Amino acid sequence: xxxxxxxxxxxxxxxxxxxxxxxxxxxxxxxxxxxxxxxxxxxxxxxxxxxxxxxxxxxxxxxxxxxxxxxxxxxxxxxxxxxxxxxxxxxxxxxxxxxxxxxxxxxxxxxxxxxxxxxxxxxxxxxxxxxxxxxxxxxxxxxxxxxxxxxxxxxxxxxxxxxxxxxxxxxxxxxxxxxxxxxxxxxxxxxxxxxxxxxxxxxxxxxxxxxxxxxxxxxxxxxxxxxxxxxxxxxxxxxxxxxxxxxxxxxxxxxxxxxxxxxxxxxxxxxxxxxxxxxxxxxxxxxxxxxxxxxxxxxxxxxxxxxxxxxxxxxxxxxxxxxxxxxxxxxxxxxxxxxxxxxxxxxxxxxxxxxxxxxxxxxxxxxxxxxxxxxxxxxxxxxxxxxxxxxxxxxxxxxxxxxxxxxxxxxxxxxxxxxxxxxxxxxxxxxxxxxxxxxxxxxxxxxxxxxxxxxxxxxxxxxxxxxxxxxxxxxxxxxxxxxxxxxxxxxxxxxxxxxxxxxxxxxxxxxxxxxxxxxx
Amino acid sequence: xxxxxxxxxxxxxxxxxxxxxxxxxxxxxxxxxxxxxxxxxxxxxxxxxxxxxxxxxxxxxxxxxxxx
Numbered sequence: 001x002x003x004x005x006x007x008x009x010x011x012x013x014x015x016x017x018x019x020x021x022x023x024x025x026x027x028x029x030x031x032x033x034x035x036x037x038x039x040x041x042x043x044x045x046x047x048x049x050x051x052x053x054x055x056x057x058x059x060x061x062x063x064x065x066x067x068x069x070x071x072x073x074x075x076x077x078x079x080x081x082x083x084x085x086x087x088x089x090x091x092x093x094x095x096x097x098x099x100x101x102x103x104x105x106x107x108x109x110x111x112x113x114x115x116x117x118x119x120x121x122x123x124x125x126x127x128x129x130x131x132x133x134x135x136x137x138x139x140x141x142x143x144x145x146x147x148x149x150x151x152x153x154x155x156x157x158x159x160x161x162x163x164x165x166x167x168x169x170x171x172x173x174x175x176x177x178x179x180x181x182x183x184x185x186x187x188x189x190x191x192x193x194x195x196x197x198x199x200x201x202x203x204x205x206x207x208x209x210x211x212x213x214x215x216x217x218x219x220x221x222x223x224x225x226x227x228x229x230x231x232x233x234x235x236x237x238x239x240x241x242x243x244x245x246x247x248x249x250x251x252x253x254x255x256x257x258x259x260x261x262x263x264x265x266x267x268x269x270x271x272x273x274x275x276x277x278x279x280x281x282x283x284x285x286x287x288x289x290x291x292x293x294x295x296x297x298x299x300x301x302x303x304x305x306x307x308x309x310x311x312x313x314x315x316x317x318x319x320x321x322x323x324x325x326x327x328x329x330x331x332x333x334x335x336x337x338x339x340x341x342x343x344x345x346x347x348x349x350x351x352x353x354x355x356x357x358x359x360x361x362x363x364x365x366x367x368x369x370x371x372x373x374x375x376x377x378x379x380x381x382x383x384x385x386x387x388x389x390x391x392x393x394x395x396x397x398x399x400x401x402x403x404x405x406x407x408x409x410x411x412x413x414x415x416x417x418x419x420x421x422x423x424x425x426x427x428x429x430x431x432x433x434x435x436x437x438x439x440x441x442x443x444x445x446x447x448x449x450x451x452x453x454x455x456x457x458x459x460x461x462x463x464x465x466x467x468x469x470x471x472x473x474x475x476x477x478x479x480x481x482x483x484x485x486x487x488x489x490x491x492x493x494x495x496x497x498x499x500x501x502x503x504x505x506x507x508x509x510x511x512x513x514x515x516x517x518x519x520x
Numbered sequence: 521x522x523x524x525x526x527x528x529x530x531x532x533x534x535x536x537x538x539x540x541x542x543x544x545x546x547x548x549x550x551x552x553x554x555x556x557x558x559x560x561x562x563x564x565x566x567x568x569x570x571x572x573x574x575x576x577x578x579x580x581x582x583x584x585x586x587x588x
Contacts (some may be wrong), residue, residue, distance in 0.1 A: 063541070063544065064540065065539075066534070067541075067545070067547065067548050068544070068547060068551075070548065071548075071551065071552060071555060074555060075555065075559070078555075078559065078560055079564070081564065081566035081568075081569070082563070082564040082565060082566065082567060085568050085582075086582055086585050086586060088568070089568060089578060089579070089582045090582065090586070102571045115530075115531065115534065116543070119531065119534025119535075119537075120530075120534075123530060125531075164583070165579065166575070166579050167578075167579040167580075167583045167586070168579070170557040177555065345586075345587055348583065348586070348587050351543035352583050352587065471585075471586055475566055475585065476567070480563070483563070484559070484564070487559070487563070491551075491559075495547075495551065502543060502544070508538055
């Protein structure tokens with residue numbers, strides 16, 4: 001087996017495994033912290049003890065999730081330094097600045113106020129306690145902001161200039177990092193956390209109803225979580241629409257892979273249900289789908305907010321064809337991108353040779369040549385245009401899993417809200433209680449699928465157009481990556497089991513108490 | 521000094537009164553030990569920091585790697 005391929009593949013699997021596990025904890029922290037802050041605000045406004053008890057119950061579950069999940073993301077940074085050292089150096093301060101801000105500002109903000117949240121009851125004033133709860137929630141979201149800004153830069157690298165002497169990208173405009181991709185990605189991720197927390201709270205509360213324990217508390221929690229989750233989901237859909245427009249503009253290959261689309265057209269339909277043809281390739285005449293049900297013009301509406309707009313497919317993009325406002329436009333074909341990428345790399349080699357000789361004029365000439373073609377630098381690593389196509393099947397299916405589950409949860413919140421406001425319907429209908437409990441893991445599947453679309457769909461790039469995974473990797477033996485892959489698999493699985501078991505034990509224990517009033 | 525003392529008492533009492541929190545703190549400490557001592561030190565060195573003394577050499581190494 002080719003060792004480079006093995007190292008790249010195992011490193012990618014390792015990064016994916018770590019990110020997937022990390023993302024099991026993060027969205028619940030993002031969503032539950034806000035929901036708890038809302039509940040505490042309602043307690044302060046109404047002075048009703050039921051809100052206080054609800055706040056304390058959900059705050060404890062938030063604390064368990066926060067404690068188990070905290071620092072799992074740091075492993076990703078370890079992997080950058082060991083497995084992806086070329087990448088780490090190449091991205092320079094562009095990536096480092098947001099992560100440093102995340103570490104200093106947001107993490108310390110969260111850590112400080114989370115202590116007041118848990119230790120401060122009866123020790124600080126109610127208003128100060130509420131402020132600490134909100135600041136913990138805001139700190140968690142700000143923390144996500146910097147991570148997502150860094151991630152968005154990898155999808156759409158802007159605000160920097162490449163310096164061949166330092167061999168890194170140097171930031172020239174910090175505010176450019178807040179691109180449309182970054183803003184949409186941030187809000188999409190945070191609001192999806194709200195929806196996830198809503199489903200979680202409803203699922204746990206339905207377990208209370210099913211067990212016929214603390215029904216008043218459960219109904220109160222369901223009502224707040226259903227409104228909160230519905231708002232989160234609608235906002236997730238809105239920002240998802242914004243993301244689709246940005247992806248169409250800046251990562252058309254990802255959009256084409258999400259649709260399994262090879263030959264685009266004006267008024268392009270959205271493939272609602274389909275079976276992909278495994279024999280289809282960008283340069284053959286096979287049909288794209290074995291079976292397909294499409295919603296007419298929908299992809300054009302989603303991607304370019306115009307029912308008659310052209311959406312390019314994989315073949316169109318590779319061949320450099322697009323239609324803008326009815327005019328056929330020649331974009332830069334992938335063959336030309338590869339050629340220009342190789343020119344950029346040759347210029348970098350010339351720069352290196354000139355630097356060794358101390359020939360400053362040759363260095364400047366090489367630098368100018370590099371700047372002319374740098375935007376296609378990463379294509380120079382490919383010998384065949386096919387290498388620049390993302391895994392279509394995974395991107396296509398994870399996108400559909402995310403969309404279908406998103407639609408399912410919209411219906412779920414509406415049904416739950418309808419039932420919970422009908423006297424006794426929610427308490428009696430065990431079918432909805434079971435659906436709610438079984439929906440909890442489905443919400444995580446939806447959330448993880450969203451990340452898979454974003455990350456698998458941008459392959460083969462670590463930094464879009466500039467650095468493919470095979471160039472970003474360190475020169476390390478595959479065996480060491482394989483060992484740490486399994487080490488992480490064990491450590492994270494143990495953490496997950498610990499989280500689920502501590503949470504279940506806590507829920508069961510708390511359910512024995514009276515959660516409607518402390519006076520009973 | 522009084523403020524520092526208040527902060528100390530706040531945290532001390534908070535930790536003392538914890539129930540499930542004690543288990544969680546044990547998990548956090550074990551986890552941090554595994555992450556920063558076992559995993560980071562034994563398996564995840566920062567290769568460029570370990571193998572090169574200055575940024576110029578690191579840049580040189582990456583330039584060779586990316587153009588080989």
